[in-house]
Amino acid sequence: MDWVNGIVQGVLVGGLFALFATGLSLIFGVMRIVNIAHGDMIIACAYLAFTIIQLSGLHPLVSLLIVIPIASLVGYLLQTAILNRTLGKDILPPLLVTFGLSIIVQNGLLEVYSADSRRLAAGPIETGSFPLARGIDIGYLPLLTFLTAVVVVAGLQFVFYRTEIGRSFRAVSDDPETSQLMGLDNRKVYGLAMALCLAVVAIAGVFLATRSNFDPFMGPSRLIFGFEAVIIGGLGNLWGTLVGGVILGVAQAIGAQIDPGWQLLAGHIAFLVILAIRPEGLFPRGAR
Amino acid sequence: MALLSIKNLCKRFGALVVTDDLSFDVNEGEIIGILGPNGAGKTTLFNLIAGTIRSDAGEILFNGTNVAGTGVAERCRLGISRSFQVPHPFAGMSVFENVLVGATFGRSGDDRFEYALRALDVAGLKQKANLLAGSLPLLDRKRLEMARALATEPRLLLLDEIAGGLTERECHELLSAIRDVHSAGVTIVWIEHVVHALLSVAERLVVMNFGRLIADGKPDDVMKSREVKSIYLGEDVNV
Numbered sequence: 001m002d003w004v005n006g007i008v009q010g011v012l013v014g015g016l017f018a019l020f021a022t023g024l025s026l027i028f029g030v031m032r033i034v035n036i037a038h039g040d041m042i043i044a045c046a047y048l049a050f051t052i053i054q055l056s057g058l059h060p061l062v063s064l065l066i067v068i069p070i071a072s073l074v075g076y077l078l079q080t081a082i083l084n085r086t087l088g089k090d091i092l093p094p095l096l097v098t099f100g101l102s103i104i105v106q107n108g109l110l111e112v113y114s115a116d117s118r119r120l121a122a123g124p125i126e127t128g129s130f131p132l133a134r135g136i137d138i139g140y141l142p143l144l145t146f147l148t149a150v151v152v153v154a155g156l157q158f159v160f161y162r163t164e165i166g167r168s169f170r171a172v173s174d175d176p177e178t179s180q181l182m183g184l185d186n187r188k189v190y191g192l193a194m195a196l197c198l199a200v201v202a203i204a205g206v207f208l209a210t211r212s213n214f215d216p217f218m219g220p221s222r223l224i225f226g227f228e229a230v231i232i233g234g235l236g237n238l239w240g241t242l243v244g245g246v247i248l249g250v251a252q253a254i255g256a257q258i259d260p261g262w263q264l265l266a267g268h269i270a271f272l273v274i275l276a277i278r279p280e281g282l283f284p285r286g287a288r
Numbered sequence: 289m290a291l292l293s294i295k296n297l298c299k300r301f302g303a304l305v306v307t308d309d310l311s312f313d314v315n316e317g318e319i320i321g322i323l324g325p326n327g328a329g330k331t332t333l334f335n336l337i338a339g340t341i342r343s344d345a346g347e348i349l350f351n352g353t354n355v356a357g358t359g360v361a362e363r364c365r366l367g368i369s370r371s372f373q374v375p376h377p378f379a380g381m382s383v384f385e386n387v388l389v390g391a392t393f394g395r396s397g398d399d400r401f402e403y404a405l406r407a408l409d410v411a412g413l414k415q416k417a418n419l420l421a422g423s424l425p426l427l428d429r430k431r432l433e434m435a436r437a438l439a440t441e442p443r444l445l446l447l448d449e450i451a452g453g454l455t456e457r458e459c460h461e462l463l464s465a466i467r468d469v470h471s472a473g474v475t476i477v478w479i480e481h482v483v484h485a486l487l488s489v490a491e492r493l494v495v496m497n498f499g500r501l502i503a504d505g506k507p508d509d510v511m512k513s514r515e516v517k518s519i520y521l522g523e524d525v526n527v
Contacts, residue, residue: 061489164392167381171389181338182390183364183440 003257005136010253011210011246012138014229015146016211018245019204020222021229022152023197025241028230030173030193031087033094037101039223041198044105045071045205046214050118060120060210067202075198087190091211102219109216115212126210145207149245153198153238160238161195169193234281243282247274289352291316291475292337297346299329306332308499310346316443319466319476321490321507322423323483325519329377329499330479331373334444335445335526337477338370339363350444369442373449373479375429379422383413384431386421390439398525404439410468411435412461431465437468447478451485459485487511495519 035041049063049068054280056063072132082101086093122141129137160166168189171179176186207223208214229248233240253265274282290313297310306329326331335341337348339360350358355363369390369517378386382392384404391404408414411431416424430450437445449467451459459482466489470476480486486493493510495503497519503510510516 109394164388165383167389168392170381170385171378174380177340178372178376178378179341179389180360180363181370182436183361183392184389185359185361 002135003254006257007250008132008136008138009142012142012146013252014246014249015142015149015242016204016207016245017248018149018156018242019145019152019200019207020226021055021233021241021245022149022156022238023200023204024223025233025235025238026156026193026200027197027229029236030169031190032091032173033083033087033098034091035197036075036095036098037105037219038098038201038222038226040102040105040109040219041201041223042205042208042222043214043216043219045115045202046120046209047109047216048202049206049209050113053120058120060206064203064206067206071198071202072195075194075196075201076191078198079188079194083194084187084190085140085200092255093138103264106219107214113216115215115217117215118209120206120209122210141210141234145211148203148221149242150196152203153242156196156200156238160282165189165192180195225267228267231281232271232274232286234257236285237283238283239287240281240283289312290349291318291351293347293349293479294333295347295349297333297336297348298344299332300344306335306499308336310496310499310501312494312501312504314475314477316475317473318339318491319470319489320478320494321486322477322479322494323481323486323510323516324496325359327498328496330413330496331410331448332499333496334370334477334479335447338368361445364440367441367443368446369437369440369444370446371430371433371437371448371450373452375426375433377421377424377429377432377436381421382417382504383419383421383428383435384408384417385452386432387435388437389438391441394521401418403441407435407438407512410438410472410518411465416445427454427462430462434469436472441491445474445476447480449479449481451480451482454482469496 020042024035027035045067049060049067052058052059052063052066058108059069075246086097096250125140129139132138160169168184171184172186172189180186225248229244230241232247233244247270251261252263252267292314295311297307299307313518322330335440336343339358343356347354348367350366375493385405387404388400391400391407403415408417411434413428413431413435416428434450452463454462463485466476478486478490490507490525492505493507495510495516502515503513
């Protein structure tokens with residue numbers, strides 16, 4: 001039963017990994033930027049929520065109502081003021097600039113909040129659970145995280161394939177030159193994509209911070225989980241990213257069952273195995 | 289006042305002069321053909337007008353304002369639209385969605401769908417609205433180029449060799465679509481090597497060679513001009 005329980009918990013944690021990954025996948029899909037600062041943005045959002053909660057006493061989940069708009073606005077400004085300038089035929093400038101951002105964010109957070117690890121207190125749902133079967137208890141918070149990931153992926157999927165802004169995203173991603181000739185201002189579209197990405201990042205940050213402790217230097221390892229989930233699922237496929245997150249979560253859970261020290265290793269091994277067998281990921285979106 | 293007025297336009301790529309002090313006007317409601325041998329700078333001229341490349345000197349007056357420094361998307365919204373010689377559809381989207389991207393501005397909800405559908409209808413693509421754009425054969429891709437350009441509600445439509453590579457019958461169908469667009473009030477500038485197609489609709493011909501304007505006038509007069517003949521037929525000017 002321990003094993004089954006481990007796998008079930010792994011699936012739920014996979015939802016969190018998928019939340020880390022969807023924003024990354026979105027940005028890469030729309031403008032071919034690999035955002036090295038993605039993990040640090042998640043942590044920055046966690047700190048933003050932390051500050052808002054300190055000031056207002058709101059519940060972490062309620063604080064999202066404030067964190068999401070702020071994060072989106074910052075995302076839009078970041079894209080239009082800085083990242084748009086790095087876009088071009090060369091893929092190196094965005095990598096370097098986001099790498100620099102990553103360092104700036106980490107040290108900025110260290111300066112303001114110190115290196116102490118923090119946590120967002122979410123009250124009873126943090127530890128509450130209900131029994132699914134004997135030996136398997138489902139925690140409210142992990143379940144909520146997983147369901148949120150499903151809703152976020154479904155929502156993004158809807159935005160991408162059923163709305164005007166989604167059509168713009170696909171058009172600029174498909175052919176950025178032609179899209180401009182059809183009246184789309186690519187820079188603005190990129191800004192909106194980054195705003196949407198940061199909205200998801202805000203959700204990821206708050207769920208991460210209610211689930212575990214965080215400190216200013218946790219970003220890069222979240223980035224790795226995000227990357228792995230995206231690659232396992234296949235680039236450009238958001239449902240695939242969710243599956244990738246779940247696979248990563250389950251692999252880590254199985255590793256932890258074998259030996260607590262094997263948790264991270266097992267996740268990376270699963271990633272390497274899939275990369276070796278299917279380098280394009282499990283569900284790549286169409287052949288380009 | 290001319291809808292489009294090109295004044296002393298210059299563009300060079302390194303040592304290569306592609307448009308050399310080029311000037312001409314396009315009046316509202318006209319349909320103008322541009323002829324010229326390969327490398328004459330015709331497509332570059334379109335790129336300059338649409339804004340995908342910037343001119344080195346000179347003015348591009350559209351409706352009286354100089355747009356030479358304006359961005360591509362902004363020019364599109366002002367009413368300049370172009371099609372490509374080699375079609376560039378958004379391959380991963382349906383034909384309808386392709387057109388809808390252009391039909392997005394300044395229109396609300398249903399209006400936009402109506403407009404996109406009309407553009408498809410004029411271009412003769414309505415039956416194929418739900419196909420993936422990447423799967424279309426050449427004629428349909430060319431039609432899609434036109435439908436997308438129309439969906440942005442242009443005042444000036446730049447067609448770049450849209451009849452190239454089509455069969456006689458296909459060309460005929462396309463011509464009637466172009467006439468429909470023109471009679472709806474759109475000013476058209478058309479670059480074409482299929483001369484008989486161009487002559488059947490153009491009211492005025494402009495001939496370019498090595499980035500310069502060498503003839504501009506009524507099609508009959510232009511086709512009779514010795515300089516044009518010498519370029520196209522290799523006739524000796526002195527004969």
